[in-house]
Amino acid sequence: MRLRNKTALQSRLRYSFLLVCMALLCAGCGKERGTLRQKKVKTIETIADLGALPRFVTDPEDNPATPEKIELGRFLFFDPILSGNRDVSCATCHQPEFNYAEFLETSIGVNGTGTGSKRRFNDSNDLPFVKRNSQSILNTAFNGIKNGEPYKPEEAPMFWDLRAKGLEMQALVPIRTLEEMRGASFHEGRILDEIVERVQRIPAYKGLFAAAFPGEGEPVNQINLSKAIASFERTLIAPNTRFDQYMRGDSNALSSGEKDGLNSFLVAGCAKCHSGPMFSDYKLHTLGVPDTDNRKESDAGIHLDYAFRTPTLRNLRYTAPYMHSGKLATLDQVLMFYEDIAGGKILNPHVKPEEMDSLATDMDVNFRDISRIVDFLNTLNDDNFDKSVPASVPSGLPVTGL
Template structure:
């Protein structure tokens, strides 16, 4: 009789062992990450430092806000910074490649007014939310005058970055003037507008304050106010362990264990380094985009507010977060890299070997969305032109 029970007992023990293993696995997935795990990430500071030579003042910020929304800076007076960095789209533009000059409409409704007159911008538009923290990493000193900007890190500081689109053909310049004359043309226009002359004088105590340098400083001062620091993940790291759902905690653990945090680290979830991933080119570009130094390397983007800024990657070729994670874990039979010009051996060694629980990771990425950023749109701009440019 006892012998006949042995198989049943053995079966029950095996089932109990399996259930215990599953329970332990689930507990591990949902466990609060260790301090060592969380130390590779970080909560955002509540304020952003400015360079010593460009402290933010109310007058300078007000000037920068007006300039950000005023299409007077563009060659055809039809594009502003806000045309592609609009609060309705998380201060990005919601399309794969930006439509600047010759564009009409906002976000996914934006189109060229005259097809084939001006090409798309070369790369996907990054958000300007929290760019005041670009370059911020764990354990290092932060210098806003050396903050990496653009997908290829070709500019340092918001001051340097903010004026470059004015001279870019596809972004704001258009065919109205040469690249070398674009900034001088914009400054000359500003000098002829009495309201701007007064605003520059209030912001900069100089005999002739309307200059290209001060234009960049004012734009940068305003952009440093575009902060979004109250994401659920920030609250979680500041001690509120109820700020993340169980699935988001599971996703945070999977994000770390999958190796995502090796590059998406620090408070901005970016190491601000250049990496070769082999992302597909956008077919709208006439030529392949070879990135920094023709190496196919691009800077790790911040994941802050990432749920607001689809599509993704430098080429805008990934339509949603699920597609991004699938890029790192391609299905069987997929090409060895998404870009045939980049061999698997050329990819950065930090390229993830696997991605665990992508749906939970997506839930975690949604916890990086803050809500309390400036969404205000001015009623008018000093030039009298359409606020934001041709975005209606």
């Protein structure tokens, strides 16, 4: 009897010990889950996640700027000789008076007539609008710059989908693009050779290329064409906004209201993507931005996931409309768009909720903060940049285009 009682007691002890272990294990799991929940506590960026722009640009080692290159690049930028139909230039969609962007939702490139609000397609036209909103070229010399990291201009991310690196590579892409500058008369693989041949036949350009690239047997070529345009574009900078002055130590550069807006910008989570001196992480994000009505097809982006690059927030006063499709006309609309996202609203019917970027859906933009944030964004404007347009171009064609 004692043996049976002892055995039963041992069994109960083992069972009790097992229950205690399970309880401790569960308690440990609960503690771990609590720790994980604590790790998800919202982090708020600080002003240290932003930054002032450098006062000077960095040139690639293989393309140091010279006055001759810059002068040549300026002429090329405004000369429609670079387009298939000789009717559109780089400056047609990147206009100095609009911060080297354009106020149209999406641009009319080749086979168009007029400039600004008067630009339209020719009567006989089968070409589409340019696919995406014309981004500003101002400050693209700083694309990709980050706080405390070496900057390599040849690796600077370009375009809404990051399909090119560096201004030199970027300069040739519009010339090869059907609806931007190439047109239907030339094959994509032939157009750059055609442009080089045209320029070689113009004595004034031959002299300008020889001065910009001395010592080369035939300086008029595709590489030098891109280097000259890039050298000019690197002169288009506006690094002395009131925010830059504030970051460099002038505490009076911003008003108290603008400082409140800066704080609201940070608390709302805007700086999770709009960070660094250019206010961009230069990454692709899916936000469900509505498509432009200027194109029949929906623009799903380079990876077909509706992700597009975070744009800079500098000089926004001059670069409306906004987003890759140009569908948002004002900064208030942009901030209300983010408020809608945080509320679970998706404006593009092709984008599913699970595809939305969590950095956007977790933002906390409130209507009461919008005007203050806009006040802060206006401190990122600097109107002191080169807007000069040459009186004529070496081709003899109309400056900018028809």
